[in-house]
Each structure stands twice: as C-alpha cells, then as structure tokens.
Amino acid sequence: MLTHNFSIETLIDGCRLKGHSTFSVLDRYTQSQVAEVAVSSAEQVAQAVRVARKCLEVVVSPYERAQILHRAVKIIEERRSTFVNTIVAEAGFTLVDAHSEITRALDTLTLSAEEAKRVLGQTVPLDGNPGQQDRLGFTIRLPVGIVCAITPFNSPLNAVLHKVGPALAAGNALILKPSGYTPITASLLCDALLDAGLPPGLISLINGEAEVGQHLLNHPDIDFYAFTGSTRVGRLIQAAAGLRRTQLELGSIACTIVCADADLDAAIPKIARASFRKAGQVCTSIQRLYVEASIAEEVTVRLAKAAAAMPCGDPRKTETMVGPMISVREAERALSWIKEASDQHARIEHGGDREGSVLQLTVLGNVRSGMAVMDREIFAPVVSVLPVADVNEAIRGINAMPFGLAAGIFTRDLNRAFMAARTIKVGAVHVNETSSSRIDSMPYGGVKDSGFGREGPAYAVREMTDERVVTISL
Numbered sequence: 001m002l003t004h005n006f007s008i009e010t011l012i013d014g015c016r017l018k019g020h021s022t023f024s025v026l027d028r029y030t031q032s033q034v035a036e037v038a039v040s041s042a043e044q045v046a047q048a049v050r051v052a053r054k055c056l057e058v059v060v061s062p063y064e065r066a067q068i069l070h071r072a073v074k075i076i077e078e079r080r081s082t083f084v085n086t087i088v089a090e091a092g093f094t095l096v097d098a099h100s101e102i103t104r105a106l107d108t109l110t111l112s113a114e115e116a117k118r119v120l121g122q123t124v125p126l127d128g129n130p131g132q133q134d135r136l137g138f139t140i141r142l143p144v145g146i147v148c149a150i151t152p153f154n155s156p157l158n159a160v161l162h163k164v165g166p167a168l169a170a171g172n173a174l175i176l177k178p179s180g181y182t183p184i185t186a187s188l189l190c191d192a193l194l195d196a197g198l199p200p201g202l203i204s205l206i207n208g209e210a211e212v213g214q215h216l217l218n219h220p221d222i223d224f225y226a227f228t229g230s231t232r233v234g235r236l237i238q239a240a241a242g243l244r245r246t247q248l249e250l251g252s253i254a255c256t257i258v259c260a261d262a263d264l265d266a267a268i269p270k271i272a273r274a275s276f277r278k279a280g281q282v283c284t285s286i287q288r289l290y291v292e293a294s295i296a297e298e299v300t301v302r303l304a305k306a307a308a309a310m311p312c313g314d315p316r317k318t319e320t321m322v323g324p325m326i327s328v329r330e331a332e333r334a335l336s337w338i339k340e341a342s343d344q345h346a347r348i349e350h351g352g353d354r355e356g357s358v359l360q361l362t363v364l365g366n367v368r369s370g371m372a373v374m375d376r377e378i379f380a381p382v383v384s385v386l387p388v389a390d391v392n393e394a395i396r397g398i399n400a401m402p403f404g405l406a407a408g409i410f411t412r413d414l415n416r417a418f419m420a421a422r423t424i425k426v427g428a429v430h431v432n433e434t435s436s437s438r439i440d441s442m443p444y445g446g447v448k449d450s451g452f453g454r455e456g457p458a459y460a461v462r463e464m465t466d467e468r469v470v471t472i473s474l
Contacts, residue, residue, distance in 0.1 A: 006035035008187050010044050010207060013051045014200030017044060023180060023208075028092030028324045028357055029314055035090070037183050040206040045175075045215040048204035052146045052173035053221060055201025062116050065169055069113035071196035073106050076189070083157065083188060090182045091156050092324040092357070094315045097278055105158040108440045111457040112165030119170055119461060124469060134474045141465040143171035144245065145223035148216050150237070152228045153326055154281040154379075156182035158440070160189060163226040166460035168193075168202065172224070177206045177216060181326050217241070224464060228283075231403075231449045247453030247463050249445055251377050252283045252405035254435035257394045257420070258299055260292040262410035266432070268299070271383075272306035274408075274434035276361045279312075279325045280381035283450075284406045284436040287378055289385050290394035296387035300365055303385065304350035307361040312381075322381060324357035331359045334380035337372040338362055344371055349385070377403075391416055399425045405446035408434040426450075 006025075009016040019038030027034050060068075076083065080102055087098040124137035149163035160178060167174045178186035183205075190205045206212060213233075216222065217240035224245050227237050231251035238246055256274070258267060275286040291299045315323030325331045331354045338352050341364060351362030359380055367374045367384040374384060388394045391409070398407055404426040411417055417431040427446040430437040438444055443454040453463050 005033060006184050006187075008035055008037040008183050008207060010038055010040045011187070011190055011203070011205035012044060012048045013204075014194060019044070019207075025090050025181070025184060026327075027089045028326060029316075031328070031356070035184050037180070037207050039208040040212050040215075042215045045206060045212070045219060048175050048206060049146060049219050049221050051201045052175060052204065055199055056143070056145065056173050058199070060171065060199065060202070062119060062171070065171065066113045066116040068193070068197045069109055069116060069165065069169060072192050072198075073109050073113070075192045075195055076102065076106060076109070079188070079192065083185065086184045086188060087156055088315050088323075090184050091153060092315055092326060093278065094320050094323045095318060096321070097323070101155065101157050104440055105161045108158055108161045108457065109165050111441055112161070112169040112461075115166065115457045115461045116169035119465060121467070124471075126471065135471055136474065137469060137471045139467050139469050141170075141462070141467055144464050144466055145172060146175065146221065147172045147224045147226060147464055148175045148177070148222045150177045150213060150216070150225065150227045150229065151179060151186070153179035153181035154278060154283075156185040157189065159228055160186055162440070162444075162455045162457075162460065164189070164193075164203075166457045167226070167464050168198070169457065170461045170464045172464055173202045175204045175206055175216065175222065177208070177212060180207070180209045183207050226453075226460075226464075231451075234451055245463070247445070247455070247460070248451035249283065249405075249453075249455065250449060250451035252403045252446065252450050253287050253375075253377050253401055254284045254406055255288040255290060255394075255398045256286045256408035256434045257391060257410065258289065258291045258295070259391055259409065259411040259413070259416065260294050261412045262295075263412070263432075264295070264299065264302065267410040268302045268306055270434050272303060272310065274436035275303075275383040276307065276310060276322050276381040277436075279322055279359065280383075281326060281379050282436060284434075284438065285379075285381075286383050286408075286435055288374070288397070289383055290388050290397060291385055292391070293387040293389060296385060300349055300363065300385045303383070304363045307350045307363055310361055312361060313355075313358055322361060325359055325380060326357075328357045330380070331357045334359055334378055334382060337376075337378060338364070338382060341367055341371045341373045344368075346371065346373070346384075351382075391420065395420060395424055399423075402449040403446070404448040405450040406430070406435040406438075408437060
C-alpha cells in the first residue's frame with residue numbers, strides 16, 4: 001500500500017519542474033489522496049520540444065538503445081513492488097491484475113529492445129526496368145523525430161510502453177503525457193528509463209488534462225502523435241495534427257459471438273474474464289455477447305453464475321478478482337445506463353448495483369438498440385447477452401456499428417470461423433477466444449471509428465519511422 005503522498009512534477013532534460021497549479025490523484029477504492037501533480041505549462045511544453053530537438057542531434061546507436069531498454073526491464077523488475085502498489089492505488093487494479101500489467105509491460109519493453117537492433121529497410125529491384133541494369137536500390141528507415149504519446153488510465157504501464165518502447169527503439173525523442181488519473185506510474189517509468197542510461201533530453205513527462213493536451217497539439221515541431229482514448233478526442237487530435245502522422249487507438253463496443261456448437265466449458269470462463277477484468281475498463285472488454293438462440297438461456301445462466309463467483313471490491317485483498325472503477329462518477333454513470341435499460345424492460349440477470357466506485361458485475365438480457373448499454377461504449381463491468389438466429393445475424397450487428405477494434409467467435413466449425421475472419425469489419429478476429437485476446441507482440445489497432453495504425457513493437461516501430469529510398473548507379 002502507498003505509504004506517502006507522492007509529488008509529481010514536470011520532467012524535462014532530467015530535471016523536475018514545478019507548475020503554477022496542481023491536481024490530486026486519488027486511491028480508486030478509498031478515495032484518499034495519493035499524489036499531488038504539477039500541471040505543465042505551455043512554456044514547459046515548448047521547453048520539452050526544444051530539448052528533444054537538440055538531443056536528436058546526438059545519435060544513439062541501435063545497439064545502445066537496445067541496451068538501455070534491456071536495463072530498464074531489469075530496473076522495473078527490481079522495483080516491481082513499488083509499481084504494484086502504485087497501480088493498485090491509482091488505477092484500482094487487483095493485485096493479480098497489477099502483477100500481470102507489469103509482466104506484460106516487461107515483455108513489451110523487451111520486444112521493443114529487440115526491435116531497436118532490426119529497424120530494417122528492404123531492397124528495391126530496379127534492374128527489371130529499361131536502362132536500369134546497373135542501378136541498385138534499397139530503403140532505410142529513420143526516426144520520425146519527436147513523438148508525443150498521450151496515454152490512457154486503464155493500462156498505466158503496458159499501454160504506455162506500447163508507445164514509449166517503440167518510439168525510443170526507433171531512435172526518436174519522446175514527450176509523454178499520461179492520463180491525469182494515473183501519472184504516478186508514468187513518472188516511475190521515466191525514472192527507470194533515466195536510471196537505465198537514457199539521455200535525459202530524449203524523454204519528457206508532461207502532466208495535465210485537456211488544456212495541456214492542446215498545448216502539445218498546438219506545437220508545430222512535434223512530428224508524430226500516438227494516442228489511446230476516445231473517438232471524440234481522437235478526431236480533435238487528427239484535425240490538429242494536419243499533415244503530421246498519427247497512430248490512434250480509439251473507442252470500441254467490443255463483441256464476441258458464441259455459436260451453438262461452441263465448447264461452453266472452455267468459453268464461459270474466458271467470456272467472464274474478458275467482460276469483467278479491470279472492471280470492464282478495457283477497449284476490448286466484451287460489451288455485446290451474441291449467442292445463437294438455442295443456447296442463449298444456458299449461456300446467460302452460466303455467465304451470471306460465473307459473475308457471482310468473481311469477488312469484487314477492495315483490490316488489495318488477495319481474493320478480490322475485480323476492483324473499483326476509475327472514479328465514483330464513472331461508476332454512477334455506468335449504473336445510470338443500467339437503470340435506463342432496466343426501465344426499458346431489459347432484464348438484470350446479475351448485478352445492477354454499486355458501492356462507492358465498485359460496480360457490481362452485471363449481466364443484462366433483453367436489450368435492444370436505443371439503450372445506452374447497447375449503443376455507447378460503457379467501459380464498465382457490464383455485458384449484454386443478445387440471442388441471434390445464426391452467426392450471420394451476429395456479424396451484421398457487429399458490422400453495423402461505427403466501431404471496429406476486435407471481435408471473438410467460439411465455434412468448432414472451421415468454415416464458419418474463416419467466414420467470420422473474412423467478413424467481420426474489425427482490426428482483429430480471435431477464433432475460440434474473446435475480443436479481448438491480445439498478445440503484446442501482435443499487431444493491434446482498429447478500423448472505422450476505432451482508429452488506425454498498429455501497436456505491437458515491431459509494427460509501431462514502422463509507424464514511428466520514415467522510409468527513405470536510396471539508389472546507386474554503378
């Protein structure tokens with residue numbers, strides 16, 4: 001448990017700087033203050049950009065970058081208990097989820113270190129063109145420059161490293177603005193990278209919310225924006241970026257399909273975990289569960305039973321499987337959506353209440369379009385079961401949404417699985433897994449209103465580098 005109140009300041013060129021104002025970070029379960037954070041000013045944003053640009057003049061070799069990131073892995077592991085306690089407090093993760101967050105983050109950082117040594121171009125065949133038989137061509141990949149990473153609260157270390165790791169591996173300078181809910185973890189990460197030998201000018205920590213984000217967007221010398229968050233904010237970032245490149249992982253209403261031939265003994269535990277882990281505050285958490293009508297009642301009963309067997313509450317208790325939401329306000333908002341659905345004759349099969357910031361794990365039936373729980377991203381431990389005649393009806397329902405991040409399908413029919421993979425309009429389709437089945441080495445990102453570009457260190461490195469063609473006439 002955090003034993004003192006952190007003071008988090010702006011970090012530029014290895015120096016901590018105070019701000020003109022501060023905001024508080026609360027323990028998500030107890031609602032007590034755990035940190036006071038200095039809000040970064042427009043002048044400090046400009047200073048961070050100047051320092052980053054200057055530092056890029058000194059090239060850090062791919063080998064050195066890899067060694068720095070590998071050392072950071074060891075340092076974070078040595079400080080695991082501090083990271084765990086911080087993540088439990090400021091993000092509300094259970095102990096199990098906090099340890100998982102760190103383990104995955106270390107994998108992501110290790111993958112990034114490996115990618116630092118293989119930022120590869122490719123040969124370009126020219127001798128097949130008339131008169132070009134004595135000409136060679138190849139591409140090289142170079143850092144894009146200054147990367148601004150704007151990161152979410154729901155994965156305060158691993159999601160951050162999915163931007164920080166590849167950006168640094170590719171040779172860029174980085175300006176990091178974490179969520180105002182979870183800035184302590186980001187500050188600890190910056191300390192670890194600096195202690196691992198990262199040149200101080202290559203990373204800055206900027207804190208604040210919308211106004212500070214606008215300062216970052218207004219600065220013309222930032223080359224690339226990597227953002228995870230809402231579609232609304234993503235649109236603002238894209239509009240402000242203009243011709244500068246972006247990678248946007250945005251909103252989602254994630255869906256999973258359960259076919260009549262599915263192995264329910266294997267599927268239900270995965271579905272329960274994917275619906276409720278991290279209090280449902282994951283972009284790929286199952287919000288709509290499409291189930292073939294012949295097994296819909298059985299799936300609903302079994303899912304409600306699984307939810308009842310998942311203790312929720314104090315994240316510091318070892319038996320707790322689901323902790324609080326990020327704020328009391330968000331728990332109240334989600335509960336209001338549940339009550340709205342109930343008032344319109346949706347059935348609450350399990351849950352439907354809250355205590356403080358802890359929302360009961362909720363399974364809904366008899367939902368329909370027009371209800372917020374159906375049409376808007378709830379970002380809470382709430383799943384709606386939707387009976388369908390067949391898999392085609394489910395796919396039509398998924399494709400009709402403006403979002404397209406990820407989907408899952410449980411079936412024993414290989415033809416049906418391939419048909420779903422080809423026709424569901426999302427960034428990833430997972431067969432006999434849920435929509436939330438992400439491995440950190442895979443390409444990850446969406447289509448439509450869920451954004452564009454891909455995370456996963458190998459893929460993000462390509463996003464964060466420029467490709468240059470070189471030709472030589474012999």
